[in-house]
Amino acid sequence: MSLHSSLQGALPQLESLKFSDVLTVGLITVAVVLLTLPLWDRLASVPGPFWARWSPIWMIYHSLKGDMHREMIQLHEKYGGIVRTGPFEVLRFTFWVLYLIGSPDVIGELTFSKRFGFIEEASDKGTFAQIEGALGSASWVGQVPWLYWIHDWLSPLIGNRLKVTNRHGMLREIAGKEVSERSSVQSAHPDMLDKFMDVHRKQPEKFDSMAVLSMAASNIFAGSDTTAISISAIMYHLCKNPQYKQKLLEEIDAEAAAGRISRTNVPYKVAQNMHYLQVCIQEGLRCHPAVGMSMPRVVPPEGLVVNGKRIPGGVSLSTDSV
Numbered sequence: 109m110s111l112h113s114s115l116q117g118a119l120p121q122l123e124s125l126k127f128s129d130v131l132t133v134g135l136i137t138v139a140v141v142l143l144t145l146p147l148w149d150r151l152a153s154v155p156g157p158f159w160a161r162w163s164p165i166w167m168i169y170h171s172l173k174g175d176m177h178r179e180m181i182q183l184h185e186k187y188g189g190i191v192r193t194g195p196f197e198v199l200r201f202t203f204w205v206l207y208l209i210g211s212p213d214v215i216g217e218l219t220f221s222k223r224f225g226f227i228e229e230a231s232d233k234g235t236f237a238q239i240e241g242a243l244g245s246a247s248w249v250g251q252v253p254w255l256y257w258i259h260d261w262l263s264p265l266i267g268n269r270l271k272v273t274n275r276h277g278m279l280r281e282i283a284g285k286e287v288s289e290r291s292s293v294q295s296a297h298p299d300m301l302d303k304f305m306d307v308h309r310k311q312p313e314k315f316d317s318m319a320v321l322s323m324a325a326s327n328i329f330a331g332s333d334t335t336a337i338s339i340s341a342i343m344y345h346l347c348k349n350p351q352y353k354q355k356l357l358e359e360i361d362a363e364a365a366a367g368r369i370s371r372t373n374v375p376y377k378v379a380q381n382m383h384y385l386q387v388c389i390q391e392g393l394r395c396h397p398a399v400g401m402s403m404p405r406v407v408p409p410e411g412l413v414v415n416g417k418r419i420p421g422g423v424s425l426s427t428d429s430v
C-alpha cells in the first residue's frame with residue numbers, strides 16, 4: 109500500500125477523534141513524561157526554580173531584568189550549594205570570605221600604550237553607552253547562542269536587531285586605527301598589542317590580522333567597565349570604612365619611604381607583595397563583583413561529582429561570581 113493511500117485511510121479516523129480522546133492522550137503523555145523524568149532527566153536531583161528546569165527562559169528573564177546577581181544569592185539561600193539554572197545548566201556556589209571615564213585610559217595604556225584622552229576631553233564619545241548596550245544584550249543572548257547565529261544569518265534581510273553586534277561599531281574603529289598605526293610605528297613600551305602581533309607573526313594561519321583586531325577591541329569591551337566598577341567599589345568601601353583606608357595608607361607610606369614605589373611608579377611585582385592592598389582589592393571584588401553572572405564551563409565527558417551530586421558530561425556547570 110502506498111504512503112498516500114495509507115494516509116488517506118488514516119485521515120477519516122483522525123477526524124472522528126473526540127476532544128475527550130485528545131485530552132486523555134495528552135494527560136497520559138504528560139503523566140508518563142513526569143513519572144519517567146528521573147530516568148531521562150540527568151539533572152532531576154539538582155534543585156532549582158521550576159522554569160529553569162524546562163527551558164532557558166529563567167536565565168533570559170533575569171539577564172534581561174538585570175537582577176541576576178541578586179537572584180543568584182537568593183537561589184543559594186533557598187536551594188543550597190548547587191542549583192539548576194537551565195535544562196542542561198547547573199550553578200555551583202563557592203564560599204569566600206569612579207573613576208568611570210578614566211578606565212578606558214587604563215585599557216588604552218595596557219593594550220596600545222596610549223590613553224584615549226576621555227578625561228581631558230571630558231567625554232567618552234559614547235563609548236560607555238555602547239559597551240553597556242552590547243554587554244546587556246550579550247548577557248541574555250548568551251543564554252540562547254543559537255539566536256545570535258540565526259540573527260547573523262537573517263541580518264542581510266532584517267538588518268541588525270541585536271545590540272551585542274555593536275562590538276563592530278566605534279570601538280572597533282578605534283582599535284582598527286591603533287592596529288594599523290602599529291604596523292609602522294613602534295610602541296613606547298611593551299604592551300598587549302605587541303603580544304597579539306607576535307602571535308600573529310608566528311602563527312598567521314591560526315591568528316590572522318582580523319583576530320588581532322578582535323582581541324584589541326575585546327580588551328576595550330571586556331576591560332573598561334569591569335575596571336571602572338571594580339575601582340569604584342574598592343574606593344567606596346574604603347571610604348565607608350576609614351579604619352581600613354588608614355591601614356592601607358600606612359602600607360603605601362611604608363613602601364614609598366622604602367623607595368619601592370612613587371607617585372608615578374608602582375611596579376606590578378611590588379604591588380603584588382603589598383599584602384594589605386591585595387586584601388582590599390580581593391575584598392572589594394568579593395563585595396561587588398564586576399560580572400554578576402554565572403561563569404559556565406562544560407563538564408568533561410566522564411562527568412563530575414559536585415557537592416555530593418553527580419553532574420553528567422556535557423552539562424554546563426557555572427561558578428557564581430557573587
Ligand code: HEM
Pocket residue numbers: 215218219326327328330331332334335338397398399403404
Ligand atoms: C577588575 C577588572 C576585571 C574583571 C572583574 C574582569 C572579569 C572578567 C570575567 C569574569 C571574564 C569572563 C571569564 C569567563 O570566561 O568566564 C572576563 C573575560 C575577559 N576579560 Fe576581563 N576582567 C577585568 C579586567 C580586564 C581587563 C583590564 C582586560 C583587558 C585589558 C580584560 C580582558 C578580558 C577579555 C579579553 C576577556 C575574554 C572576553 C571574551 O571571552 O571574548 N579584562 N573578564
